[in-house]
Amino acid sequence: MQIVQFPHPTLRRVSKPLKRVDKELKGMVQEMFDLMYEAKGIGLAANQVDLPFRIFVANLSGARGQGEELVFLNPVLSAPKGRAIAEEGCLSFPQLYHPVARPEQIHVQAYDLSGNAIDRTVDGLLARVVQHEFDHLEGVLFIDRIEPGDQKVVEPALEEFVLEFSGHRASGKIADDARIEKQLRELESRYC
DSSP states (O other), rough: OOOTTTTTTGGGSSSBBOOOOOHHHHHHHHHHHHHHHHOOOSEEEEEGGGGGGGGEOOOTSSSSSSSEEEEEEEEEEEEOOOOOOEEETTSSSOOOEEEEEEEEEEEEEEOTTOOOOOEEEEHHHHHHHHHHHHHHTOOGGGGGGGGGGGHHHHHHHHHHHHHHHHHHHHHHSSSHHHHHHHHHHHHHHOOO
C-alpha cells in the first residue's frame, strides 16, 4: 500500500459504502495510519491509498501515540455552519498548499471499526479535516475548492504532478486505468 498522487484515477472515483469489516480491512486501516504518520499528515482517505471504500482516518496530532486516532466508516455530513478560509495541503499533492473556504462547523455521522456509531458536531481543524477527507470519498480534491481566480497559481504544480505520473506510468510503476479499475472492482465485490 502506498499513497497515490494526482492525477491517479482512484482519486477521482466515488467510493463505495462498506458492508463488512474483517481482520484484513482492520489491517488496511492500520496501514493507512502508518502511511499518514510517515507522510506527516493528519488525515487520509481510502482512495488516497488506491482503495475503493468509504472510509478515512484522522489524528490531529499527526503522531502515533499522541492525540486521538479516528476512523470514519460510511460517513455522512450535514448541517454546515459558518465559513472559514484556511490553508490546506494534501498527501496526494506533496508540497502544494493553498487557502480553501469551508464551513466552520459540520455534523458527521459514521461508524468506527467496532461498529459503534459516531454522531457528533465538529468544528475548527477537525471539521476541516473531516470535510477534506469526505471530499476524497466523493472524488473531489482540495484543488477543486480553490477559488476560480486562484486556479492559475496552482496550475504549474499540477502540470508537474501530471508529468511525474505519466513518467511512472510509462515505466510500469503505475498500472493502466483498466487494471486499476479491475482491482478496485474486486475489492468492492468483497467488501461493498
